[in-house]
Amino acid sequence: xSAVTVSGLVKAFGAVRAVDxxxxxxxxxxxxxxxxxxxxxKTTLLRCIAGLETPDDGTIAxxxxxxxxxxxxxxxxPERRELGMMFQSYAIWPHMTVAENVAFGLKVRGWNAAxxxxxxxxxxxxxxxxxxxxxxxxxxxxxxxxxxxxARCLAYHPALLLLDEPLANLDxxxxxxxxxxxRRIQRETGTTMVAVTHDQAEALALSDLILVMExxxxxxAADPRALHARPASPEIARFLGAVNxxxxxxxxxxxxxxxxxxxxxxxxxxxxxxxxxxxxxxxDLRLGAANGDANGPLARVDSVEFLGEALRxxxxxxxxVLVVDQxxxxxxxxxxxxxxxxxxxxAASCFAA
Amino acid sequence: MTALRRFPFALWLAFALAxxxxxxxxxxxxxxxxxxxxxxxxxxxxxxRYVELFERFSFAxxxxxxxxxxxxxxxxxxxxxxxxxxxxxxxxxPGKALVRFTALFAFVSPPWLTAMAYVFLxxxxxxxxxxxxxxxxxxxxxxxxxxxxxxxxSSLFLYAYVFLTVEAALAGLDGxxxxxxxxxxxxxxTVIRRVTLPLxxxxxxxxxxxxxxxxxxxxxTPAILGMPARLYVFATQLYLFLNGFPPRYxxxxxxxVLFCLVAFLLGGLLWLTRRRRDAARFAVIGxxxxxxxxxxxxxxxxxxxxxxxxxxxxxxxxxxxxxxxMSLNTAWFGGASLKDLSFGNFSYVLTxxxxxxxIVGNTLGIAGMEAGMVLLLAFAVxxxxxxxxxxxxxxxxxxxxxxxxxxxxxxxxxxxxxxxKSPMGLYGGLxxxxxxxxxxxxxxxxxxxxxxxGQVDRSLEEAAVICxxxxxxxxxxxxxxxxxxxxxxxxxxxxxxxxRDLNTPLFLGGGSADTLTLAVVIFNFWSESRMGxxxxxxxxxxxxxxxxxxxxxLFVRVRQ
Numbered sequence: 001x002s003a004v005t006v007s008g009l010v011k012a013f014g015a016v017r018a019v020d021x022x023x024x025x026x027x028x029x030x031x032x033x034x035x036x037x038x039x040x041x042k043t044t045l046l047r048c049i050a051g052l053e054t055p056d057d058g059t060i061a062x063x064x065x066x067x068x069x070x071x072x073x074x075x076x077x078p079e080r081r082e083l084g085m086m087f088q089s090y091a092i093w094p095h096m097t098v099a100e101n102v103a104f105g106l107k108v109r110g111w112n113a114a115x116x117x118x119x120x121x122x123x124x125x126x127x128x129x130x131x132x133x134x135x136x137x138x139x140x141x142x143x144x145x146x147x148x149x150x151a152r153c154l155a156y157h158p159a160l161l162l163l164d165e166p167l168a169n170l171d172x173x174x175x176x177x178x179x180x181x182x183r184r185i186q187r188e189t190g191t192t193m194v195a196v197t198h199d200q201a202e203a204l205a206l207s208d209l210i211l212v213m214e215x216x217x218x219x220x221a222a223d224p225r226a227l228h229a230r231p232a233s234p235e236i237a238r239f240l241g242a243v244n245x246x247x248x249x250x251x252x253x254x255x256x257x258x259x260x261x262x263x264x265x266x267x268x269x270x271x272x273x274x275x276x277x278x279x280x281x282x283x284d285l286r287l288g289a290a291n292g293d294a295n296g297p298l299a300r301v302d303s304v305e306f307l308g309e310a311l312r313x314x315x316x317x318x319x320x321v322l323v324v325d326q327x328x329x330x331x332x333x334x335x336x337x338x339x340x341x342x343x344x345x346x347a348a349s350c351f352a353a
Numbered sequence: 354m355t356a357l358r359r360f361p362f363a364l365w366l367a368f369a370l371a372x373x374x375x376x377x378x379x380x381x382x383x384x385x386x387x388x389x390x391x392x393x394x395x396x397x398x399x400x401x402r403y404v405e406l407f408e409r410f411s412f413a414x415x416x417x418x419x420x421x422x423x424x425x426x427x428x429x430x431x432x433x434x435x436x437x438x439x440x441x442x443x444x445x446x447p448g449k450a451l452v453r454f455t456a457l458f459a460f461v462s463p464p465w466l467t468a469m470a471y472v473f474l475x476x477x478x479x480x481x482x483x484x485x486x487x488x489x490x491x492x493x494x495x496x497x498x499x500x501x502x503x504x505x506x507s508s509l510f511l512y513a514y515v516f517l518t519v520e521a522a523l524a525g526l527d528g529x530x531x532x533x534x535x536x537x538x539x540x541x542x543t544v545i546r547r548v549t550l551p552l553x554x555x556x557x558x559x560x561x562x563x564x565x566x567x568x569x570x571x572x573x574t575p576a577i578l579g580m581p582a583r584l585y586v587f588a589t590q591l592y593l594f595l596n597g598f599p600p601r602y603x604x605x606x607x608x609x610v611l612f613c614l615v616a617f618l619l620g621g622l623l624w625l626t627r628r629r630r631d632a633a634r635f636a637v638i639g640x641x642x643x644x645x646x647x648x649x650x651x652x653x654x655x656x657x658x659x660x661x662x663x664x665x666x667x668x669x670x671x672x673x674x675x676x677x678x679m680s681l682n683t684a685w686f687g688g689a690s691l692k693d694l695s696f697g698n699f700s701y702v703l704t705x706x707x708x709x710x711x712i713v714g715n716t717l718g719i720a721g722m723e724a725g726m727v728l729l730l731a732f733a734v735x736x737x738x739x740x741x742x743x744x745x746x747x748x749x750x751x752x753x754x755x756x757x758x759x760x761x762x763x764x765x766x767x768x769x770x771x772x773x774k775s776p777m778g779l780y781g782g783l784x785x786x787x788x789x790x791x792x793x794x795x796x797x798x799x800x801x802x803x804x805x806x807g808q809v810d811r812s813l814e815e816a817a818v819i820c821x822x823x824x825x826x827x828x829x830x831x832x833x834x835x836x837x838x839x840x841x842x843x844x845x846x847x848x849x850x851x852x853r854d855l856n857t858p859l860f861l862g863g864g865s866a867d868t869l870t871l872a873v874v875i876f877n878f879w880s881e882s883r884m885g886x887x888x889x890x891x892x893x894x895x896x897x898x899x900x901x902x903x904x905x906x907l908f909v910r911v912r913q
Contacts, residue, residue: 052815078818085819091812095834104830105820152820162819 001063003028003160003192004049009058011044018044019055020216026209028063031186031193033207033224035200037239041216042196043164049194050085050162051078063159079108084153084191085162088169090145092137098124098148099133105156123151126185143174147181154189163195167202179205200240204228212236230268230349234279237349242279244322246296246343247353250276256350260297260317264345275353282325284347287313287339289331296341301333315339360743363824368743371733375752378730378792383759386613386767389606402607412590412608419587419612422503422575423568429508430564433664434515435557439545440657441516442523443531445647447658453520455665459513461846461898462669463853463872465573466891469879470672471497471506472577473679481675498582507574509668511567515560522556523549531648541648555626562623563757566616570760572856577879587612588762588856595766595860606770609763620758673895680888698889706886708866715783716870717897719858720851722787723794727847728840730791731798736828739806740814750799757796765789765860781865789857794850798843805839806832845905849898871897 004026011019018041026032034042047053049060051067059069062083067076093101099120106116124130127147137145146166153161166182167175179202186193197203203210204224212220212227220232231237234245247259250270256278257263270276287301288294299315299322306312310325311332322341326332333339393401406412440446441453459467474482475495483493496502526549534548535541550557572588580589587608594605650657683697702709730753737743738750756764768789772780779785809832817827833840855872862868871894878887 050815050819052818078815079821079823081819082821083819085816087812087816089810089812091810091816093813093816093831093835104817104822108821108826152816156821 001028002026003030003063004032004194005059005061006045006049007059009045009048009055009060011041011048011053011055017216019048022058022211022213022216022218024209024211024218024221026192026194028192029190030208031195031206033203033210034194034196034213035203035210035239036198036213038198040213042198042211042213045213046162046164046194046196049160050083051076051081082159083162084156084158084160086146086149086153086164086166088165090149090169092145092148092152094137096137097133098129098135098137098140098151101137101148102133102152102155104152109156119155120151123155126154126188127151127181142170143178146170146178150182150185154185154191159192161191161193163193165196165198167197167199175202182206212239231279234277234349234351237279237351242281242284242349244280244282244285244324245320246278246280246317246322246348248276248278250274256345258297258343260299262294262296262341262343264295264343264348266345266348266350268350270350270352277351277353278343278345278348279351280343280348282312282323283310284344285322285324286342286344287315287324287326287331287333288342290338290340292340294340294342295345296343299339299341301335301337301339304333304335315341317341360741361824364737364741364743367733368737368741368745368749371730371737372745372749372752374726374730375734375749375795378726378788378795379752379755382764382767382771382789382792383613383755384767385770386606386609386759386763389603389766389770390608390610392603392606402603403611406604406607406611415585415587415590418500418585419569421500422507422586423565425500425504426507426511426568426571427561427564429504430511430515431557431561433508433512434560435519435550437512437661437664438516438519438523439549440650440661442520442526443545443549443648444541444650444657445654446650446661447654448661451665452516452661455669456513456516456520459510459668460517461849461853461902462673463573463855463875463891463894464507464510464571465577465855465872465876465879466676467509467668467672468506468574468577469884469887469891470675471502473675473884474671475502498578498584500579500584503575503578503584503586506578507568507571509672510574511564511571512664512668514567515564518560518563519553519556522553526552535648541650544648558626559623562619565619566758566760569612569616570762570764570856572762572859573876576876587760591762591766592860595769602766602769602773605766609760609766612760612763613758616758616760676888676891679884680892683885698885699892702886702889702893708869712869712871712874713893713897715868716852716872716894719783719787719790719854719870720848722784723790723851724844724848726787726791727794727798728844731795731802731843732836732840735799735803735806736832739803750803753799754796756792761793761856762860764793765857768792768857768861781862781868783868786858786861786868786870787851789861790851790854791847793854793857794847797850798847801843801846802836802839805836809835841905841908845902848901852894852898852901 002025007023009019009022010017022045034045036042044053048055054072054075055068057071060067062081065076066074067081068074102120102123103116106119111119120133124132127150129144129147129151132144137148140148167178170178183206195206207224209221209223210227211218214235220227220236228240231240231242248256250256250272252272254265254267254269255263256266256276266278286294290298297317299317301313302316302321303314304311307325310327313324313326313333315322315324324341390402391398391400393399437452437456441449474480475497477483477493477496477498480495480497483495486495487493497506530548530552531544534544539547569587572592575586575589576592579586585593591605591608594601594608680698681694681696683695734750734753738746768785772785813835814827814831817831822830853872855876858868858870858873859876862873871890875887875890875894878890
């Protein structure tokens with residue numbers, strides 16, 4: 001059974017179509033990641049599902065219930081859609097205690113005091129904040145607030161949980177911790193989720209299905225592994241971190257002759273003789289001695305940064321810049337040194353030029 | 354039809370009620386002001402009253418006086434207010450609390466109090482300062498019953514408005530701009546002149562234009578200081594028209610319209626400057642909440658401190674001291690001495706004077722009704738304008754703000770015209786006075802509440818929607834608790850200004866004993882030269898003011 005079904009959804013602001021003919025179906029208990037650069041329409045799509053924006057066309061169904069259809073002739077207001085939503089700004093009510101925040105949705109639903117109290121305790125246990133009920137939000141850290149929001153959303157067992165950049169306001173190490181927590185809680189409760197993010201690592205880690213959006217349209221829908229291995233377009237490949245572009249020509253046997261010299265084998269063959277472009281992540285390239293036997297083109301070291309676990313080189317192939325992350329312990333090169341690039345062809349995304 | 358269907362009935366109902374409220378309070382009197390001014394002798398419509406105004410009532414002279422008075426008051430208020438605002442918000446001036454307190458106090462205290470106090474201090478023959486100066490240098494140089502005197506005393510009230518506006522803008526200024534200027538080597542004075550003031554130019558312009566409009570409507574000061582010297586400005590001339598025999602309502606309305614035109618012109622000017630200036634150039638509210646470092650005054654610090662203390666003394670301390678002194682004095686002023694001190698005035702007004710408790714009740718009742726109406730209407734209008742997409746919401750909030758552009762005394766003329774023949778018998782009652790005062794204070798409350806609403810992040814309400822709360826629950830459980838300090842602040846401001854309003858009950862009460870308020874009785878005592886009683890009632894009013902102000906102030910403090 002699908003938990004969310006969206007078809008042909010359109011939402012325009014003036015002349016800009018922020019959501020442009022979007023369709024997808026999400027099975028119950030799964031997590032959908034909406035991934036894309038800022039302004040791609042992912043947040044608008046989320047707010048349309050929530051009912052905070054009214055779409056212009058298309059249909060939205062949550063569970064069995066159609067909540068939007070026929071250009072607004074069917075329009076269920078957000079308060080009756082049985083949703084939970086985590087806002088980027090947390091949106092914890094500062095004048096209520098943690099318990100009152102969590103209880104709000106229960107009170108609206110007319111739960112009695114004993115049942116409410118029990119449920120507050122369960123929800124706070126679930127997010128690992130037992131005993132925090134009497135505190136005010138002002139006394140909590142960012143990570144704790146995030147947990148309170150989660151407890152507030154999940155207290156009334158919503159059919160669907162929407163997350164708007166859920167981890168964007170956290171420090172790097174907290175972000176990873178909360179990401180794992182979100183996954184754990186999702187598994188334990190079996191809640192269906194739709195999460196908006198601009199961070200590919202977050203999307204890959206959280207989601208069962210990812211929609212990559214650009215300019216209001218869905219450019220690719222895939223599970224995380226497939227998306228990582230086979231981005232559907234050069235734009236998506238770049239967005240997913242494959243910032244290095246190498247031009248070449250396809251040869252028979254899954255080989256590509258690179259423009260700056262060298263031949264690499266790739267996983268997905270293209271018709272022999274056709275011009276192609278390869279996209280690679282910084283970690284899929286290595287630097288070797290200029291006179292060595294690496295399979296890629298010659299390059300010159302333009303800059304180098306120390307990243308901690310690796311050295312990040314920017315090298316010039318002709319006038320094109322490539323970014324190479326060289327693990328520590330390998331050979332190191334000075335500025336201006338000539339090097340030869342080793343290309344991990346199996347990691348490359350290959351497109352017809 | 355689509356618009357009708359898109360919004361629930363309750364929202365339309367709220368909109369209709371708010372619109373009706375604004376129309377009755379604001380638009381009806383303004384419309385009637387125009388209509389009244391066109392009623393000629395013999396019942397025809399035309400511009401006859403305008404001609405009459407100039408030909409029979411030497412209106413040109415009043416016009417010149419009014420301009421001199423308004424411009425002079427605005428200029429002096431700006432100098433005092435801006436200087437103090439910069440000193441308090443941006444420099445290491447000592448004693449800032451005193452300056453802030455003085456301004457707040459000057460802003461909520463009745464303007465006639467300062468005028469009365471300066472009559473005691475600087476009237477040409479018997480003023481204490483003149484007597485003291487005569488003993489020293491042999492002449493009595495001061496004459497408060499003059500244009501200079503009126504401008505001086507009015508500025509001691511109006512500077513507080515400028516100060517509060519500009520200081521708020523300066524306090525929100527990102528300190529990095531000034532720090533950047535200092536690091537490049539500019540002196541404190543240069544920083545203020547070249548960086549600080551240009552950055553808050555929009556609020557300076559707004560403060561000047563609103564000061565001008567407020568000056569046009571001031572009544573108490575020119576009445577107490579100008580009328581004895583036959584020096585008439587707009588508001589006092591209106592008073593003559595209404596209180597002469599026969600009352601000349603049509604000529605008064607014509608005059609009111611002329612002054613509205615001036616105010617609309619000024620308002621249009623403000624709107625133009627707002628529109629034309631590139632907003633991004635003034636986007637200076639820092640989001641980081643970091644306290645800026647203060648500009649050092651250096652050797653000018655004692656001088657600046659002396660200036661600040663002097664303003665406090667002249668604007669608040671000295672006037673209140675004098676009024677207190679006079680309230681305890683039963684002898685004719687000039688000859689007052691320590692042995693004449695007694696509570697005679699108080700015991701007279703509290704026990705012998707007719708109906709004092711009824712008058713206190715009237716005063717509190719009017720202020721209470723006014724504050725209630727204003728709070729309800731301002732919240733409704735602010736909410737509809739900022740939290741819904743209803744068509745017509747901008748027009749609604751524009752109409753609610755309109756009275757800002759109508760000088761106070763002119764508006765009262767419109768109220769008289771609108772309601773004098775009302776079938777409900779509103780005219781001559783407390784409710785109508787409260788309504789007229791409410792129309793005057795609606796814009797201020799609307800601005801405060803609207804700003805407060807703007808600071809409540811929308812996601813706080815959206816989170817409640819998602820949790821399943823309807824609009825009513827959202828307002829009750831989320832919005833109102835979050836806005837409580839703002840609402841209480843607005844209530845206090847409106848209630849206090851309602852307590853001390855003189856023009857409205859004086860012009861609308863029609864001399865009836867049923868609608869007397871403390872302010873009107875104080876003014877009447879003064880007109881009868883019963884200074885001691887007048888001063889004693891002023892002290893009583895001050896007591897009422899503090900009894901409301903202090904608990905609210907503390908409550909809001911504790912809550913925050």
